[in-house]
Amino acid sequence: MRITLTAALLLGACPALADTIEAPATINSVTLFPQGAQVVRQVQITGPSGTNEVLVPGLPKGTDISSLRVSGDGVSVGAVSLIDGRAPALAKVDSAPIKAARERLAQAREALANAKDQVATIEAKAQAARDQITFLKGAGTQVSDPSQLQAIAQVVGDQILAASERAIAAEADARRAREALDPQEKAVKQAQAALDALENPAKDHDVLRAMVQGSGTLTITSFVDNAGWQPTYDLRLDRAAGKLDMTRYVSVHQSSGEDWRDVDLTLSTARPGAQSAPSEVYPRQVSSGPPRPVMPLAKSNARVADMAGAPAPMMEAAFSGTAKLQMQGETVTYHYPSKVDLRDGVDDLRLKLDDKVLPVEVIAEAAPLSDPQAYRVAEGKNATGEILLPGPATLFVGGALVGQTQLPMIAAGDDLHLGFGAIEGLRLSRTEPDTSEGDRGIISKSNERREVVQITVKNLTQTDWPMRVIDRVPYSEQDDLKVSTSFSPKPETTEYGDKRGVVAWRFDLPAGAEKELRSETVLTWPADQVLR
Structure with missing residues (x-):
């Protein structure tokens, strides 16, 4: 059973509380828009029968309650509120994420200890070989027979050589084993940092308080403004093959007040904060009459007009509104196949989206009124079946970087017209x-x-x-x-x-x-x- 926030209107007055439950939530998925993001977090509720008060800490400071949507699977949700001032005393109970982080830290420490034990064992072998060499070099003999003395010296020399080889090999193994400790030590530091972040979260956060009945999954959906994504492109032109290889990337950023760790990421072309209905069209009244007299300019103004070379207006232009880019067509979403980490206000993540191949015709285009050379231009259709959103593009021809441009919005099936740098050998003159x-x-x-x-x-x-x-x-x-x-x-x-x-x-x-x-x-x- 899934009951939304509107169930608060049906539960009425709550009976005496059976318990107060602290239940930190985990961010499961994020849907990023060009401006803004929808964040979905879940928490497992297990409590006694009756109506319980659930406290969910860790929401970003300043969360807008009007953007919150709280629903339950197996849980009836009643009144919901946000606490952003004096938070209630929360029980010191380890949450599931903290327990998992401690387990990962213990495993990392155990792996590091085992690796250090292996290093110590190898170093002990090397030291034993060195001690044997020292003993052999200091051992005396009472033999006076030259032939026996020579035989003993040969045996001692062979043993010293063998011990030296063992010492050198053991020291080399120890050096490699010590170098292999670096990843283990980094893993311990990372596990410790992850545990510290969970045990000592930022103090500036909000707490969600909800009245619930039953046990199950509580899903909290919120919207944040300070996040977004923008596409970037690598465009590689192959004139001989008549194709344009397009690699699409996305630049993802967020300053929501919390880190997003191991989240399921979806990119959407929708714009929730943009205009959602067509503009109003107002009537336009026209009239005719005698021409308006031209008012003479003051001398100072006339001098400025002469210097600027501004011609007198020929007619009064009709009012025209400012044109703004509007999204066309249905919303397109891109689901990233692997989990993503994105820290608050720090990371500007670049992810690869996909590769596309577009058939194009390459021509040389020139405007001699302004340019003395022609430019390489690729023309075709957007045959991807998807809208190409505006974004910066890096241009390559024959594997060489030739420039950068700003790709405009190109609807599916619309014309594609892109310049790929000057052709210095195509010269033009206009006289x-x-x-x-x-x-x-x-x-x-x-x-x-x-x-x-x-x-x-x-x-x-x-x-x-x-x-x-x-x-x-x-x-x-x-x-x-x-x-x-x-x-x-x-x-x-x-x-x-x-x-x-x-x-x-x-x-x-x-x-x-x-x-x-x-x-x-x-x-x-x-x-x-x-x-x-």
């Missing part, structure tokens, strides 16, 4: 041919202007490259301002990325080849107006 008047690239009349842009692309590498060159030409949304543009050769699109006036050419450029792109734009407008 506006001079005119007879000396104006660069512009021939002006009272109501007409002609702009000519010429782009030169050179492939100085030893590799053929598929190219995409992106540039821009003027466009107009006014009937009186006419814009006409001709291209040579014709671009693939004049609205690249759904942006008007942004043009893109696609072509293949062999190694050592050169290509020219040209645009010519004519703008005409009424003689009594100026071009802005």
Whole structure:
């Protein structure tokens, strides 16, 4: 039977308490969100019949009772409260975790003692061999016959040699045995530290008090804000194979006020603290009327505007809200296969999540308006079947590190567009041919202007490259301002990325080849107006 916290409303007034039970809880599992975490701890309740008061110490200081959920398996749960001031006197009874920690410490000490006994035994063998050598060297003889004396010397020498070999071998064994003591000594220190942490917990903690009936398992679920996780990526591009090898990691952190030891970890893309319902849409009223007069600027303000080169506004823009990243699609969870330790406010743990392979096309992309070289770009689809969350990515090409970037959020099946560093051998120049008047690239009349842009692309590498060159030409949304543009050769699109006036050419450029792109734009407008 599992009864939740709402059972407190059904139990009513409690009869006289049969007993007060101290029952420290153990954190079993943690679900981490990008911001926040859900912590689940359990405690075994064994008490006399009737209603008992259960005190569960060790909850983090400042735990929000509104986030607590207490349920029982075989236990009826009544009133629940948090004690964060003067805690009641708790019985000095060893809990199951303390007993287990003491047992581990005893086992570690026993293993260390056995290892030290082995070292002492080996050292005793070495010392015995050295003592034998000393005895043999100091032993006298009364033999005067040269042949007998030679035989005795030979025997003594052989025995000294054998004893020396035994001593050297024993000392080598003792040295190796002493080196093997280090892991045993570290194990004892770790076991002692774990026991100390359980026997002497931090004083700044809360105590959960609950009225329960029966024996069974009490499950306590709480939410903490100071925790979270973020994905990180290693992206390895293989142009020849047309694939992108993606290794995903997660960086996990928590400052909840307690250590998480040997917990079952689940990572969730849900955001419990974020907006949970769509925004309200308000009506928009429009009206028309005479244009507003332009107010003259004060001299000081006019001077500042002139220095900044700020053009006068052409129209009043409609109000637009600030765009914010929103999670799309269903929640995705990742369960880590092994238990995890994460200390409070200390560890920033990095865990490997998985490996994925994405098919991509590699092209050279250039924007000569800003850059004199092209860049290696991988394009494809997110074929993982999962959403790729935003996070830092380290970029590799051919096994070499080429840079770092911030991977945007990419929904399952959405387009993938990632840059992988410059290609220095693909050079571009963008010029506006001079005119007879000396104006660069512009021939002006009272109501007409002609702009000519010429782009030169050179492939100085030893590799053929598929190219995409992106540039821009003027466009107009006014009937009186006419814009006409001709291209040579014709671009693939004049609205690249759904942006008007942004043009893109696609072509293949062999190694050592050169290509020219040209645009010519004519703008005409009424003689009594100026071009802005």
